[in-house]
Amino acid sequence: MRTALDAPARSGPARRVLVAGASGFLGRSVVRALSSAGYDVRGLVRDAARGDRVEADGGTPVVGDILDLRTLKSAATGCSGIVHLAANPPAEEDAERVRVDGAANLVRIARQEGVARLVIGSGYWVYGSQSGLIDEDCPVAPQGESGVNHAAEREGLEANRTGQLEVLVVRPGMVYGNGSWFQGLAEAIRTGEYRVVGGGSNRWSFIDRWDAGRAFRAVLEDGDPGEVYNAVDGRPAPLREFADFVAAELGVPPPATVTLETAERAVGAIAARHLAADRPTSGAKLRRLGWRPQIPSYRLGVPELLREMFPREGPVR
Ligand SMILES: NC(=O)c1ccc[n+]([C@@H]2O[C@H](COP(=O)([O-])OP(=O)(O)OC[C@H]3O[C@@H](n4cnc5c(N)ncnc54)[C@H](OP(=O)(O)O)[C@@H]3O)[C@@H](O)[C@H]2O)c1
Numbered sequence: 001m002r003t004a005l006d007a008p009a010r011s012g013p014a015r016r017v018l019v020a021g022a023s024g025f026l027g028r029s030v031v032r033a034l035s036s037a038g039y040d041v042r043g044l045v046r047d048a049a050r051g052d053r054v055e056a057d058g059g060t061p062v063v064g065d066i067l068d069l070r071t072l073k074s075a076a077t078g079c080s081g082i083v084h085l086a087a088n089p090p091a092e093e094d095a096e097r098v099r100v101d102g103a104a105n106l107v108r109i110a111r112q113e114g115v116a117r118l119v120i121g122s123g124y125w126v127y128g129s130q131s132g133l134i135d136e137d138c139p140v141a142p143q144g145e146s147g148v149n150h151a152a153e154r155e156g157l158e159a160n161r162t163g164q165l166e167v168l169v170v171r172p173g174m175v176y177g178n179g180s181w182f183q184g185l186a187e188a189i190r191t192g193e194y195r196v197v198g199g200g201s202n203r204w205s206f207i208d209r210w211d212a213g214r215a216f217r218a219v220l221e222d223g224d225p226g227e228v229y230n231a232v233d234g235r236p237a238p239l240r241e242f243a244d245f246v247a248a249e250l251g252v253p254p255p256a257t258v259t260l261e262t263a264e265r266a267v268g269a270i271a272a273r274h275l276a277a278d279r280p281t282s283g284a285k286l287r288r289l290g291w292r293p294q295i296p297s298y299r300l301g302v303p304e305l306l307r308e309m310f311p312r313e314g315p316v317r
Contacts, residue, residue, distance in 0.1 A: 016080060023054060026180075028213075122228075170231050178308055195257060
């Protein structure tokens with residue numbers, strides 16, 4: 001089937017895609033999803049030593065920096081699509097630059113190189129807490145890391161609005177996999193240090209890491225320009241239920257609870273409120289593109305993931 005990505009770039013073969021953030025947690029899933037679908041994937045890495053990750057996922061590493069237009073231009077040559085998942089931890093000085101100036105740089109280079117579309121990775125933390133199902137038309141209340149993600153979204157969507165190139169946004173939910181927040185949560189539950197913030201009746205919305213990669217592919221290929229897509233498995237669950245499930249799989253007692261006030265003192269108000277927020281999120285719009293999660297619930301994905309993460313502990317339960 002012909003997709004927007006088959007539009008020829010000014011030079012080089014069609015179906016070549018640049019992934020910025022290719023050595024990262026989400027970027028790796030996108031490299032893997034695209035390369036296994038036959039794309040020629042260029043993975044931007046700042047450090048050549050990280051190139052082995054890109055190769056392991058089936059891509060070709062290109063050394064460069066999203067804040068350096070010269071290296072970015074040569075990395076994007078011949079590409080028909082770009083995915084932006086470059087990010088630095090919120091506490092780091094250049095966190096905002098990498099996400100927001102990085103998005104602007106990608107727009108600029110994409111135009112120069114004749115790239116057809118750009119997908120900006122964001123996250124569902126841009127939404128506020130609400131009890132009703134969250135779709136892409138719901139109001140946002142971005143703060144902290146999600147404020148930076150939202151600013152990167154707007155940078156890209158403005159370029160779409162003004163007709164510079166096709167830009168689309170993906171807002172994944174809580175992406176569980178071997179790394180990132182899930183690694184910290186599982187280790188803390190295993191050692192008895194994890195605390196559920198508030199009562200734990202607030203719902204999180206999940207997506208398996210490799211399903212997230214395939215969601216980016218679906219949006220890149222078939223999404224409508226200027227649109228935002230949530231990427232979730234469609235089965236939101238209360239935080240308490242999730243944490244207790246992980247504990248049971250690890251064979252340890254359910255984690256204790258802390259009040260929101262205590263959590264705010266421990267991890268800061270923004271992070272604590274994010275953890276306690278109710279975000280039951282709809283993935284219906286993405287499903288209309290034909291995407292379906294291969295792991296439809298964390299209850300199916302987490303047990304095997306924990307066995308992979310803690311292989312020497314023997315069976316986790
Ligand atoms: N993890 C989740 O569950 C999740 C869920 C929803 C949304 N998100 C969002 O997705 C984005 C990516 O998150 P992540 O968890 O994948 O982050 P990550 O694992 O920290 O990966 C970030 C990537 O960005 C690269 N990078 C940093 N600065 C760069 C620069 N100047 N030029 C080029 N590359 C640079 C890093 O390269 P190095 O290897 O050189 O450090 C790394 O590959 C963030 O905006 C995050 O908020 C994440």
